[in-house]
Amino acid sequence: MNYLQAKKEVKNGKVSPVYFIHGTQQFLIEDFSQQVLDQVVGQDGSDMNVITYSFSETPIELAVQEAETLPFLGANKVVIVKDFQAVTSQKQDVKIEHDIDVLIKYIENPSPESTLILVAPYEKLDERKKITKRLKKEATVIEALPFDDRMMKQWIEEQTASHHIQITKEAQERLVERLGFDLLLAASELKKLALYVGEGGEITPREVDLLVARTLEQDVFALIDFAVKKRLDGALVIYHDLLKQKEDPLKILALLARQFRIYYQVKGLSKQAYSQKQIAAQLKLHPYAVKLASQKVSQFEERSLLTLLEAAADTDYAIKSGKMEKVLAVELLLMKMTQDL
Incomplete structure (x- = not known):
């Protein structure tokens, strides 16, 4: 599933118990993770129900144990595991023993009170590994990969809709010409353009030329x-x-x-x-x-x-x-x- 589809599902309240995010686009990884956090624990949710681990520093069994533990005050919980190297062939920087079978058993029968997010910020996966195969079968897999032209335009339209403004096709083209596919920079520039045109306004090439500096x-x-x-x-x-x-x-x-x-x-x-x-x-x-x-x-x-x-x-x-x-x-x-x- 691509990022745009997955984010739309979460926004509509359809949250999976296990997400496996892989790819090199850090902006997409962080943005989707934040969308899940907002939906599961809410923007004012307790930090005690958001737990983050690094695969290079913590055995995976502890993350699984945390996901199985009841959330604080009966709310829902999000457990994030960063740098999930178990799905790649690269060597780990820190030698820590991981019981991957514990994780496999969990993703086959996850806790309904928790959402587990496994983040693999890598270009390639090792498709031969058992954990990779199981995740692709059992988890919701999200590709944090570079956008093509069509997805970039969809993303721009989504961003402008979230600001309650519109953008012309010509302005979309001009924005991409100026910024390329740098999503972090584009998100920042769209916020600035939204403030300029105001709620209900429309971004045209004129506003892009006026406010967006060329790279x-x-x-x-x-x-x-x-x-x-x-x-x-x-x-x-x-x-x-x-x-x-x-x-x-x-x-x-x-x-x-x-x-x-x-x-x-x-x-x-x-x-x-x-x-x-x-x-x-x-x-x-x-x-x-x-x-x-x-x-x-x-x-x-x-x-x-x-x-x-x-x-x-x-x-x-x-x-x-x-x-x-x-x-x-x-x-x-x-x-x-x-x-x-």
């Missing part, structure tokens, strides 16, 4: 766009604005080189009839990054991209070997970009 990556996209249009003046304005914000020219150079590399790889794989999904898997990129690159690569010749990759490498060498001052070196690269693209 460094977005400024790099803009730099390249100006270069494609032979607008050195526009590229230099953005570059010097970044310098005023204390961004290191070497960091800007690295992001430029990374973007050239992505464009070159996407263009090459697209010519081989790879789909965007296949390209994302091949290059280990987020599908949205591939989508953006696919929209741009028609503006570039492969030879020009190779030339710029070589120029970026030469610029990096000139800076690090002390042959050229870094601010000037990147300026010269921007000049070359407007000539070669």
Whole structure:
């Protein structure tokens, strides 16, 4: 089950006795756990009915014992086990003996007064392990994985609905363009936008442009766009604005080189009839990054991209070997970009 579906069920009062959350998106893990806490113990619930353990520090039997113990004052209880390494093949940092069979017996017959949340913040699971198989069969499994474009838009709509406001499709696109899929940052920016438009208001691209600052990556996209249009003046304005914000020219150079590399790889794989999904898997990129690159690569010749990759490498060498001052070196690269693209 994905995060959005699971959160909707909890919000509607359907809480499972055992949740198994796995994936690398910490924001989703924390947000879903908080949703369960609000539903089970309430926002004003007793801290004595919220118990958190670390798998690397506490035997799992103690967490199970806690889940089996009656809650304080007859209320409901939430037991959270973080860093649940038993479902991975990685070695534990701390050597603690765990009786996993005790946990397996519990998830097969969990206490109705408790909700157990097992958190495995890892990209891959060891599907061969007995505990992994049992959890997938008996528990409610939630994937805390990066959103695709569709899920990101659903999440934005959910967030705006919780603030009692609306957002246009164009504003959604603009927000994702500016922030990417950084959910923590997006949640913060949506709160700010909600305060600005007020309850019952609507977020349009105007509000996004007014209130949401571009990320460094977005400024790099803009730099390249100006270069494609032979607008050195526009590229230099953005570059010097970044310098005023204390961004290191070497960091800007690295992001430029990374973007050239992505464009070159996407263009090459697209010519081989790879789909965007296949390209994302091949290059280990987020599908949205591939989508953006696919929209741009028609503006570039492969030879020009190779030339710029070589120029970026030469610029990096000139800076690090002390042959050229870094601010000037990147300026010269921007000049070359407007000539070669």
